[in-house]
Amino acid sequence: MRRTLSLLVENEPGALSRIAGLFSARGYNIESLTVAPTEDESLSRMTIVTRGSEEIIEQITKQLNKLIDVVRLLDLTEGRHIERELLLLKVRAQGADREEIKRLVDIFRGRIIDVDEETYTIELTGPGDKLDAFVDALPAAEIYEVVRSGVSGIARGDRALRL
Amino acid sequence: MELTGAQIVVQSLKDEGVDIVFGYPGGAALHIYDALYNQEGVRHILVRHEQGATHAADGYARATGKTGVVLVTSGPGVTNTITGIATAYMDSIPMVILTAQVPTSLIGDDAFQEVDTVGITRPCVKHNFLVRDVKDLALTIKKAFFIASSGRPGPVVVDIPKDVTAETTRYQYPKDVRIRSYAPGRKGHSKQISRAAKLLLSGKRPIIYTGGGIILSGATGVLAAVVEALGYPCTNTLMGLGGLPADHPRFLGMLGMHGTYEANMAMHGCDVMLAVGARFDDRVTGDLKKFSPNAQVIHVDIDPASIGKNVRVEVPIVGDAKVVLEQLLDAITKSKAPRDEESLSRWWAQIDEWRSRDSLGYVNSDEVIKPQFVIQKLHEVTQGEAFVTSDVGQHQMWAAQYYGFGGPRRWINSGGLGTMGFGLPSAIGVQLAYPEATVACVTGEASVMMCIQELSTCKQYDLPIKIVNLNNRYMGMVRQWQEFFYDRRYSHSYMDSLPDFVELATSFGHVGVRVEKPADVEGALREAVAAKENLFFLDFLTDQTENVYPMIAAGAGHNEMELKPSADGSAPAERELA
Numbered sequence: 205m206r207r208t209l210s211l212l213v214e215n216e217p218g219a220l221s222r223i224a225g226l227f228s229a230r231g232y233n234i235e236s237l238t239v240a241p242t243e244d245e246s247l248s249r250m251t252i253v254t255r256g257s258e259e260i261i262e263q264i265t266k267q268l269n270k271l272i273d274v275v276r277l278l279d280l281t282e283g284r285h286i287e288r289e290l291l292l293l294k295v296r297a298q299g300a301d302r303e304e305i306k307r308l309v310d311i312f313r314g315r316i317i318d319v320d321e322e323t324y325t326i327e328l329t330g331p332g333d334k335l336d337a338f339v340d341a342l343p344a345a346e347i348y349e350v351v352r353s354g355v356s357g358i359a360r361g362d363r364a365l366r367l
Numbered sequence: 368m369e370l371t372g373a374q375i376v377v378q379s380l381k382d383e384g385v386d387i388v389f390g391y392p393g394g395a396a397l398h399i400y401d402a403l404y405n406q407e408g409v410r411h412i413l414v415r416h417e418q419g420a421t422h423a424a425d426g427y428a429r430a431t432g433k434t435g436v437v438l439v440t441s442g443p444g445v446t447n448t449i450t451g452i453a454t455a456y457m458d459s460i461p462m463v464i465l466t467a468q469v470p471t472s473l474i475g476d477d478a479f480q481e482v483d484t485v486g487i488t489r490p491c492v493k494h495n496f497l498v499r500d501v502k503d504l505a506l507t508i509k510k511a512f513f514i515a516s517s518g519r520p521g522p523v524v525v526d527i528p529k530d531v532t533a534e535t536t537r538y539q540y541p542k543d544v545r546i547r548s549y550a551p552g553r554k555g556h557s558k559q560i561s562r563a564a565k566l567l568l569s570g571k572r573p574i575i576y577t578g579g580g581i582i583l584s585g586a587t588g589v590l591a592a593v594v595e596a597l598g599y600p601c602t603n604t605l606m607g608l609g610g611l612p613a614d615h616p617r618f619l620g621m622l623g624m625h626g627t628y629e630a631n632m633a634m635h636g637c638d639v640m641l642a643v644g645a646r647f648d649d650r651v652t653g654d655l656k657k658f659s660p661n662a663q664v665i666h667v668d669i670d671p672a673s674i675g676k677n678v679r680v681e682v683p684i685v686g687d688a689k690v691v692l693e694q695l696l697d698a699i700t701k702s703k704a705p706r707d708e709e710s711l712s713r714w715w716a717q718i719d720e721w722r723s724r725d726s727l728g729y730v731n732s733d734e735v736i737k738p739q740f741v742i743q744k745l746h747e748v749t750q751g752e753a754f755v756t757s758d759v760g761q762h763q764m765w766a767a768q769y770y771g772f773g774g775p776r777r778w779i780n781s782g783g784l785g786t787m788g789f790g791l792p793s794a795i796g797v798q799l800a801y802p803e804a805t806v807a808c809v810t811g812e813a814s815v816m817m818c819i820q821e822l823s824t825c826k827q828y829d830l831p832i833k834i835v836n837l838n839n840r841y842m843g844m845v846r847q848w849q850e851f852f853y854d855r856r857y858s859h860s861y862m863d864s865l866p867d868f869v870e871l872a873t874s875f876g877h878v879g880v881r882v883e884k885p886a887d888v889e890g891a892l893r894e895a896v897a898a899k900e901n902l903f904f905l906d907f908l909t910d911q912t913e914n915v916y917p918m919i920a921a922g923a924g925h926n927e928m929e930l931k932p933s934a935d936g937s938a939p940a941e942r943e944l945a
Contacts, residue, residue, distance in 0.1 A: 214548065218485055218497070229490050259675070266672035272494045272514065275548040367547070 206235070207261050208287060208357045210365050211250040211268065212276040215241055219248065219273040226271065232256065232264050236289075236354030244367070247275065251357045276365055284360040290327070290353040291335045296346040297324040305342070312338045323348065368539075372501045372532035373398035376465065379508040381408045382540035385436050387427065387799060388412070389420035393440025394480060395467035398532035412799065412828060415820040417444050419792035421451020422818070425460050426793025429779045430754055431800045432585065434461040434516050441467050441529075442480030445487065450786060452522045453491040457783025458606060459583060461520035463511045464488075470530040471499055484526040493521030501534040509541045518551030519670040520583060551669060555686035555694050563641070563665045563682045564698035570639035571710035572717075573599045576622065577688075579606030579782070580644015580668060582775045586689035590643070591615065593696050598711070600718055602630040604645050605767055606782040613751075613771035619718070620727070623651040624919050625764045628726035628928055629718055631917075634659055635925035636717070643667040644688040647677040648783070657924025667691045726917045726930055727768055736885050738762065738837045738909045741892075742769035745807060745835060748892040753805040753833075754779060754797045758790035758814030761843035764915045766809040788817030791834065795821060798830040805833065805896055812838040812906075813862055822875040825902050833895045834904045836868060839911045847914045872904035879904040 213219045220239060227234050235253040242249045254264060261279075268274050280287075291314075297305050298321075305324055309316055314328035328338055332355060339350060359365070370378060376399050380388065387410045392400040403411050414420040417439045424435030435455075439448055445466045455462045469478040485497050494514050496507045504527070511523040567573065575597075581590055587610055594601045594617045602622040603610045611618050620627035622634055634640070640662040645651070652658045655677060665682040666674045674683045684691055729739050742765050745753070755770055756779040757763040763780055772778045779797060781789040794808040808815075815836055825832055837843075845860040872879030878901045882891045888907065895903035918929045 218489075218495075221486065222489060225489055263672065263676060270670070270672055272546065272549050 205258065205261060206253065206255050206281070208280040208285070208355060209252045209254065209265065209268070210278045210280050210357055210359075211252065211274055212242070212365060212367070213239075213248050213250055214273040214275060215246050215248045216273060222271050222273055223250070223252075223268065226267055227254075230263070230267065232260065238354040238356050247367075251355055253355050275367070278359065278365040280357045280359055283363055285357055286360060287331050287355050287357045288329055289332050289335055289355050290329050291338070292351040293326045293328070293339070293342075294348040295324055295326065295342055296322060296348065298322060301343075301346065308338070308341055312341075314338065368537065369535050370538040371398065371402070371535050372504055372527065373402035375501070375504050375536070375538050376508070376527065376532065377402045377406060377409060378538060379505050379540055380436065383508070383512050385409060385434075388436045388438050389414055389423045389427075389796070390438030391417050391420060391440065391444060393442075393444050393467065395441040395469055395529045396438065396444070398529065399438065399465070399467060399527075411438070412795070413824065414792065414795075415823050416818065417447035418451050418788065419795070419818050419821045419824065421448045421462070421464065422454065422786075422789050422792035423796035423799075423821075424462055425451060425455045425789075426756060426779050426796030427800050428455075428460050428462055428796070429793070430776050430797040432776065434463055434512055435796065437462065437464040439464070439466055440480065441469055441484070442482045444480075445482050445484045449487065449491065450784075450788070452488060452524070454781050454784045454786045454789060455522040456491045456493070458579060458781065459520050460522065461516040462522040463508075463515050464522060464524045466524055466526045467532070468497070468526045468528040471528045472530070474528065484524065488524045491522070492524050493519075495524035495526065497526045497528075498531055499528070501531050501536045504531065504536075505538060505540050506544065509544045510546060513544050513546070514549065518549070552685065553687040553690045555667065555684040555691040557694070559682055559684045560691070560694045560698050563684060564695060564702055565704060566639055566663060566665060566682060567597065567641055567695075568699065568702055568704045568706055570599070570637075571707050572637050572714045573597070573639040573641070573711075574633050574637040575599050575601040575641045575643070576604075576634065576645055577601065577607045577610045577643045578604040578645025580688040581607055581610035584644065584669075584688040584690075585775070586644070586692050587611070587775045589689055589692040589696060593692050593699070596696060596699055599641075600633055600715075602626070602634065604648070604651055604782070605780070607645060608767060608778045609772035609775040612773045614773070619722075621767055622925075623648075624653070625768065625915050625917065628724050628917055628930060629721035631919065631925040631928055632721045633718055637662050640664045641667070643692065644669075646673045652677065653919045653924050653927075654922050657926070659925070724930065726928075729916075731885070732910070733885055735910045736882065736888060736907050738765050738839070738907075738913055739769050740885060741835065741837060741888055741907050741909070742766055742809065744889050744892055745809070746770050748889065748896050749805050749807065753777070753807045754794075754801065756780065756790045756794040756797060756806065756808045758810045758817075759785045759787045760811055760814060760845075761839075761847065761913075761915050762809050762811045762814070762837040764844075765837070787814040791815060791832075792818050792821045792824075794832045795824055795828075795830055798832055799828065807833045807835055809835045809837070811843060812836055812840065812865055812868070813842045819871070822872065822877060822902070826876040829900070830902060831899055832902050834902070835892075836904065836906045837909050838865075838868070838906050839909045839913070840865065841911060843913075844915070850914070851920070868904055868906040872902070877902040877904055879906065881906045881908065883908045
């Protein structure tokens with residue numbers, strides 16, 4: 205079962221290592237983890253994508269809540285929510301490929317953000333499967349570099365994770 | 368009041384009500400040690416190795432219920448405390464460990480005696496802090512004591528760089544502290560309490576299974592009241608011994624790997640289980656797939672993460688063991704639900720039949736000292752009122768099985784981590800907390816060697832500890848497993864080149880006595896216990912081949928116990944090991 209957990213944590217040095225350490229010490233899975241400060245400078249917002257049985261997910265949320273640095277935790281997967289990920293990708297774009305790749309970027313509503321004679325650098329946001337589909341659509345041999353941010357998530361409607 | 372960081376450390380301890388600190392000085396801690404010089408209020412006990420400091424503080428905490436305090440220097444001072452911190456963490460013991468650190472300007476430079484204390488302790492603490500500004504020092508210490516002693520207790524490390532202890536600031540110790548992400552509740556949810564009471568009263572084959580949480584929360588009185596109100600059988604974990612007096616008619620003894628036959632069979636056969644302050648540890652449950660197959664479980668624990676971790680729970684109740692048991696007692700007393708008295712009396716008849724197997728029976732000898740006999744005599748000589756600390760192995764199990772604890776906080780042992788070397792230093796903490804009490808350290812010749820240097824600390828502070836060394840010249844528990852599961856290949860479990868413990872004790876300034884005959888056991892114990900001034904090191908040469916029974920082999924269920932050695936002396940059937 206894939207779960208997306210959203211956390212507010214104390215913006216302290218060491219908070220990230222406590223959370224990462226918990227996952228490795230107890231053998232839990234991290235598919236992706238993103239973290240950045242929030243509008244309240246004492247807090248960071250973290251999105252963790254993990255996998256496990258119902259019992260494991262329950263343990264993960266309980267163990268996370270036990271950490272003194274974890275202020276709030278919400279399992280986004282329990283309700284309607286939105287997930288987005290940012291992809292930065294560098295691809296060889298020469299000759300006829302140049303037009304073809306540009307069309308593909310338009311179809312996926314991405315943007316070409318840097319160009320030289322040989323390459324395009326592309327920016328694309330969306331749910332993870334859309335990014336997968338875009339990467340799959342490109343000729344694999346031509347891709348120089350793929351940078352993905354990991355998932356950020358937020359609940360739909362008036363459900364919010366705040367103090 | 369303007370104070371240096373070092374003075375703030377000492378003053379904060381005083382304002383926190385700390386009377387005793389276990390520690391060892393070193394470079395980064397020198398300002399703090401200077402502030403300890405010539406002051407009254409905080410007594411510093413100088414150990415001989417930092418591991419000893421942590422176990423001593425731990426023993427002090429287990430015996431008194433107060434938070435144990437440790438003070439060490441940076442680097443190796445810290446790394447030597449790790450075993451002791453992990454020991455306290457596994458058994459949920461409140462402890463604050465103040466560690467000195469290299470100056471902030473040097474942190475990260477691989478400075479002399481530098482170690483990443485926050486990083487290296489992180490997996491075995493409840494929480495830890497690095498104090499970078501002297502203005503945060505008093506508040507951080509306050510938080511550390513609050514976190515260590517509330518909710519599910521545990522060790523908290525406060526790492527203090529040397530320059531922070533030199534800087535000055537206005538000092539005021541906070542009266543109380545709020546942490547927005549940490550507010551452990553004590554009361555159980557009322558709806559869950561009534562569900563639990565209903566389920567409990569419907570039991571035909573009920574059992575109450577309790578652990579260290581009863582001791583930590585001071586719930587022994589109300590546990591006895593609940594047991595008596597219900598008339599149900601009760602078993603304790605290793606950590607929970609003393610939770611119900613050993614001679615209570617409803618007590619079935621300890622459960623688990625070396626628990627009694629009646630406790631384990633009742634666990635296996637029960638239909639309703641009330642688990643309080645226990646965490647379904649693997650040494651308790653045996654094979655989870657075979658664990659209490661027909662039980663509906665009510666689990667009371669202050670730590671939500673302990674509930675449902677290993678075993679499916681019907682009624683989870685998060686709260687303090689004492690408070691929740693009081694709520695439950697109230698609900699049970701008020702309930703008019705009819706009980707199935709006929710089934711209950713059949714259940715007790717079954718339990719009595721199991722009891723009659725006398726699973727702790729052993730064959731005594733006139734020739735060679737049986738370890739069980741020494742523990743029984745220790746109970747007799749101390750009238751069951753001693754504080755008993757232990758190390759880890761066979762002697763620990765025999766002390767747990769045969770001493771018979773009448774009350775809480777008398778049985779001091781490393782249950783979760785299983786730390787050899789714990790017994791002697793923890794006895795130091797207990798004896799300092801209760802100078803007049805009899806403190807016995809039940810140990811073995813392998814375990815006691817692991818922190819033997821603390822005999823020197825015992826001399827310095829005149830601690831009349833009674834060391835009961837069950838000396839079988841083997842790492843007994845290792846040897847037992849090798850006998851059962853490795854076809855008697857005793858790989859490195861023989862204790863060669865042992866010291867002469869009598870001379871060793873004497874050279875530290877104590878009294879050493881060797882006891883080789885069963886007839887001399889009682890006299891030696893009486894002499895030692897009567898001596899209020901001296902530490903006695905009683906070196907009992909015990910039966911080398913004695914094993915701990917009964918036993919559930921790893922991978923077996925509660926109903927698959929090995930009760931006694933078979934008639935031809937052969938080991939139990941080979942089993943797959945966990």
